Amino acid sequence: MVDNVAQGCYRCGTLRMVMPFHCYAVFSVSDATVIGVPFGYGICLCERRNGLTYTAPRLNTFSSISLQSPISRQINQMTIGEVSGKRTNSMTTKNRLLVYLKENKGSWVSGESLSSQMSVSRSALWKHVRSLKQEGYRIESSPKKGYLFRESPDLLFVEEIGQGLKTRWLGKGHIDYYTETDSTNIRARTLVMAGAAEGSIVIAETQTAGKGRRGRPWFSPREKGIYISVIVRPAIPPVETPKLVLLSSITIAELLRTRMCLKAEIKWPNDVLVNGKKVAGILLEVGTEMDAVDYCIVGLGLNVNIPQGSFPDDIKDSATSLLIESGKHVSRVHLVQDYLMLFEQYYERFMDGRGGDILARWKELADIVGRRITVDLSGRIYSGNVTDVDDSGALMITDTTGNTHRVFSGDVTYDS
Numbered sequence: 120m121v122d123n124v125a126q127g128c129y130r131c132g133t134l135r136m137v138m139p140f141h142c143y144a145v146f147s148v149s150d151a152t153v154i155g156v157p158f159g160y161g162i163c164l165c166e167r168r169n170g171l172t173y174t175a176p177r178l179n180t181f182s183s184i185s186l187q188s189p190i191s192r193q194i195n196q197m198t199i200g201e202v203s204g205k206r207t208n209s210m211t212t213k214n215r216l217l218v219y220l221k222e223n224k225g226s227w228v229s230g231e232s233l234s235s236q237m238s239v240s241r242s243a244l245w246k247h248v249r250s251l252k253q254e255g256y257r258i259e260s261s262p263k264k265g266y267l268f269r270e271s272p273d274l275l276f277v278e279e280i281g282q283g284l285k286t287r288w289l290g291k292g293h294i295d296y297y298t299e300t301d302s303t304n305i306r307a308r309t310l311v312m313a314g315a316a317e318g319s320i321v322i323a324e325t326q327t328a329g330k331g332r333r334g335r336p337w338f339s340p341r342e343k344g345i346y347i348s349v350i351v352r353p354a355i356p357p358v359e360t361p362k363l364v365l366l367s368s369i370t371i372a373e374l375l376r377t378r379m380c381l382k383a384e385i386k387w388p389n390d391v392l393v394n395g396k397k398v399a400g401i402l403l404e405v406g407t408e409m410d411a412v413d414y415c416i417v418g419l420g421l422n423v424n425i426p427q428g429s430f431p432d433d434i435k436d437s438a439t440s441l442l443i444e445s446g447k448h449v450s451r452v453h454l455v456q457d458y459l460m461l462f463e464q465y466y467e468r469f470m471d472g473r474g475g476d477i478l479a480r481w482k483e484l485a486d487i488v489g490r491r492i493t494v495d496l497s498g499r500i501y502s503g504n505v506t507d508v509d510d511s512g513a514l515m516i517t518d519t520t521g522n523t524h525r526v527f528s529g530d531v532t533y534d535s
């Protein structure tokens with residue numbers, strides 16, 4: 120648990136500020152260490168309410184911040200423990216113990232050598248092991264032989280995702296993990312307001328207010344799906360941001376094809392389907408300042424181990440899961456790692472100006488060009504032939520009168 124947290128504006132000394140970035144934060148980390156961020160490097164842990172007014176959030180909702188200054192990056196590596204079901208990446212004794220035990224998976228490690236490796240007493244060691252077992256790790260213990268690591272639970276713990284994550288920057292900095300939260304996109308936005316760097320991610324085992332497109336809820340059963348939001352800060356004009364949705368959907372479709380041999384397809388603009396049913400959706404939220412992109416939150420919901428018959432009535436005929444389609448229980452940790460790795464690669468290609476081939480592949484997987492469709496955009500109906508998907512991901516639809524419409528979002532039905 121976080122022991123104490125203090126924060127405030129160095130100008131007015133209160134938690135309420137009228138100008139952004141005039142405050143500094145002092146925040147606590149695990150083991151009661153308190154770190155202060157010097158003036159000048161500060162950024163408030165505030166939530167934007169309108170153009171100018173910033174208000175401090177409830178203190179207990181934060182256990183850490185990421186700042187975009189050299190000093191903050193250092194600090195970010197060192198923080199944080201756990202606050203009511205939320206965990207962030209840190210190298211606590213428990214984490215070090217876990218890494219060590221996993222490295223020696225299948226072999227007994229003596230308590231004596233472990234406690235000297237970790238520089239903790241035998242009883243402290245036992246408490247950490249007990250806590251890991253309570254979290255679902257399968258660890259055997261024997262007074263004579265010590266400890267034997269058998270298996271990790273399929274939970275999306277920061278340590279699990281971090282170990283073996285083959286990305287360069289995505290998920291390498293700040294990861295927030297929640298056993299339960301309202302929406303990872305909402306949490307990601309709060310992180311962004313605290314100055315989160317590109318590559319920060321938020322992940323949850325379940326969402327109580329998961330957001331789908333067009334104000335719909337996203338079904339988020341506990342430990343059965345992947346609910347993840349990735350923060351990126353691309354230097355692109357706002358009009359280009361829908362391409363990030365294409366990147367995310369193509370990432371998922373390619374992953375399912377290559378890793379699981381499932382014939383995944385894309386349904387414009389952002390649904391991933393298997394056998395005609397939706398297995399994943401993406402919700403992009405963009406923050407702009409003047410006419411530049413400040414941040415993008417790419418939220419992915421993927422139905423992984425949801426059994427047949429457990430979708431709610433309104434989506435039971437249109438939704439599916441990897442378990443249903445493959446007949447196999449799928450490791451969510453590996454899927455998250457693969458998603459982050461491939462998304463990072465596509466994102467870098469896109470940012471390097473090599474996005475053209477990605478769009479071409481997306482068009483193949485979406486198979487929409489040349490089809491007759493109807494798009495319902497909140498009651499505005501467009502029907503016609505799809506002549507192209509333009510560079511920003513918008514559909515070009517030519518109707519029966521010969522007029523061409525550029526449509527950015529909506530619900531598609533195929534007429535042919």
Ligand code: BTN
Nearest residue numbers: 302304329330331332400418420
């Ligand atoms: C859709 O309607 O197709 C988009 C669904 C997006 C759901 C994901 S789950 C993780 C992230 N957090 C949210 O609240 N929504 C997105």
